[in-house]
Amino acid sequence: MTRHFLSFVVAGSLLLALALPARAASVTVTVHGADGQPAPNVVVQLTPAHPGPPRPPWTPVVIVQHDIHFVPALTAVPAGTTVRFSNQDPYDHHIRSEPAGPLGNIPPAKAFEMRLAGASGDKVASADVTFDKPGILVLGCHLHGSMRGHVYVSSTPWVAVTDASGAATIADVPDGAVELLAWSPEQLVDQAVLQKQVSGSSVILDATLNFTPTRRRRHS
Numbered sequence: 001m002t003r004h005f006l007s008f009v010v011a012g013s014l015l016l017a018l019a020l021p022a023r024a025a026s027v028t029v030t031v032h033g034a035d036g037q038p039a040p041n042v043v044v045q046l047t048p049a050h051p052g053p054p055r056p057p058w059t060p061v062v063i064v065q066h067d068i069h070f071v072p073a074l075t076a077v078p079a080g081t082t083v084r085f086s087n088q089d090p091y092d093h094h095i096r097s098e099p100a101g102p103l104g105n106i107p108p109a110k111a112f113e114m115r116l117a118g119a120s121g122d123k124v125a126s127a128d129v130t131f132d133k134p135g136i137l138v139l140g141c142h143l144h145g146s147m148r149g150h151v152y153v154s155s156t157p158w159v160a161v162t163d164a165s166g167a168a169t170i171a172d173v174p175d176g177a178v179e180l181l182a183w184s185p186e187q188l189v190d191q192a193v194l195q196k197q198v199s200g201s202s203v204i205l206d207a208t209l210n211f212t213p214t215r216r217r218r219h220s
């Protein structure tokens with residue numbers, strides 16, 4: 001074979017690789033506590049070795065203030081996502097970001113505060129915050145000390161929160177090696193990064209937390 005023919009073959013294969021869509025899977029991650037029980041309200045984040053082209057930002061993502069609670073209490077979004085805060089209570093909330101972590105010493109991924117007027121009739125006050133860099137933050141309210149929420153800002157678009165059965169499904173995960181990282185607002189120590197493999201159309205991965213979460217009733 002001539003060198004010319006070889007480079008033709010190489011170029012041809014490259015073109016083919018670019019033209020074919022990378023295979024992707026729907027991945028369900030099941031998370032358990034150290035006690036073996038399903039763990040709801042845990043963030044799972046996948047970082048594929050071959051992420052492919054950038055994904056469009058998520059929109060819209062809404063966190064409502066209802067009954068002096070943030071709903072949902074835990075929100076996970078990819079960095080770059082704009083979150084709309086919407087006050088459905090008939091009284092004001094003064095929402096602010098607070099440091100996170102067991103010692104409260106992790107600066108919020110995004111520092112902000114804003115006052116949202118109480119809803120009257122169908123008039124609901126809303127404001128948008130764009131979470132541009134990965135990290136975590138606690139949501140609080142100047143006016144209601146009991147209000148607590150968490151936002152996890154992911155470095156990848158493959159992120160979700162486990163449901164009541166401790167499972168989260170993430171669509172369109174590129175095939176190949178992935179790193180799986182879990183995060184719980186209750187954890188004292190970071191979870192280990194797990195090395196997993198994704199292939200086929202439907203994949204189930206599992207993770208076990210390094211602690212046993214408390215069984216709190218979920219506000220809905």
Ligand SMILES: [Cu+2]
Pocket residue numbers: 068092093094141142143144147
């Ligand atoms: Cu409030």
